[in-house]
Amino acid sequence: MTAVLILLAVVAVVVFWGIGVYNRIIALRNHFKNAFAQIDVQLKRRYDLIPNLVETAKAYMAHERETLEAVIMARNQAVAATSKAAGDPADAAAVRQMANAEGALGATLGRLFALSESYPELQANQNMMQLSEELTSTENRISFARQGYNDSVMSYNTAIEQFPGSLIAGSFGFKQAELLESTESPEERKAVKVSF
Numbered sequence: 001m002t003a004v005l006i007l008l009a010v011v012a013v014v015v016f017w018g019i020g021v022y023n024r025i026i027a028l029r030n031h032f033k034n035a036f037a038q039i040d041v042q043l044k045r046r047y048d049l050i051p052n053l054v055e056t057a058k059a060y061m062a063h064e065r066e067t068l069e070a071v072i073m074a075r076n077q078a079v080a081a082t083s084k085a086a087g088d089p090a091d092a093a094a095v096r097q098m099a100n101a102e103g104a105l106g107a108t109l110g111r112l113f114a115l116s117e118s119y120p121e122l123q124a125n126q127n128m129m130q131l132s133e134e135l136t137s138t139e140n141r142i143s144f145a146r147q148g149y150n151d152s153v154m155s156y157n158t159a160i161e162q163f164p165g166s167l168i169a170g171s172f173g174f175k176q177a178e179l180l181e182s183t184e185s186p187e188e189r190k191a192v193k194v195s196f
Contacts, residue, residue, distance in 0.1 A: 021168045028159050029090065032152035032177055036089035039145040039180070043082050043102075046138045050075045050109070053131045057112065060122035064115055071112050074105040092178035099180055109135075146180045153177040 054068050061068065081101035085094040113132075116122050123129075157176050160169035168174075 017164075018168060021165050022172065025156070025159055025165060025169055025172075025174055028152070028156040029174070029177075032149060032156050033089050035145070035149035035152040036086065039142060039149055040082060040086045042138055042142045042145050043078070046135065046142065047075055047079050047082075049131055049135050049138065053112075053128070053135065056125060056128045056131060057116060057122060060119045060125070061115065067108070067111055067115055071105075071108045074101070074108040077101045078105040090175060090177055092176070095178040095180065150179050153179050 050071065054071055057064075058068060078098070078101040081094070081098040085091065085098040088094060116128070159165045160174045160176065
């Protein structure tokens with residue numbers, strides 16, 4: 001009888017331990033999904049600013065139509081990719097696709113700003129200055145939100161990879177989440193050479 005009670009106590013401890021590990025993994029998964037939602041909010045803010053920026057630039061950059069259209073097309077692709085990733089932030093392929101679309105959008109915005117430097121009237125336009133400032137502020141917020149997301153993903157991934165969490169994660173089908181990494185090529189990461 002004592003052996004049965006000891007066996008039941010051991011089984012109860014193992015069950016409660018398993019429940020605790022499972023609940024911790026769920027909490028970490030929900031935490032990184034919430035962190036992704038914070039990125040999504042800031043990305044939507046940026047997506048809302050871009051059409052206004054393009055409209056302001058159109059008046060001054062009429063013959064740069066191709067660049068303006070490229071910005072809008074990249075924005076639309078990024079919106080679609082972000083919507084898909086927001087539906088399931090645990091879907092690594094969707095997160096990678098979003099990161100690539102965001103990289104393309106950043107590159108086209110960079111071309112727009114580089115071209116806008118050739119138009120002093122556009123640079124002096126109050127609306128353009130305000131939109132540029134808001135976009136810069138939003139980019140900073142996105143950066144902080146991505147950092148929080150990556151921290152949350154790292155905690156989640158560590159929990160499902162380490163023993164004994166890996167036993168529970170494997171049993172219940174938890175998959176690794178994707179970090180949001182830079183989409184810059186090695187050439188783009190090189191230091192900018194400044195000469196006077």
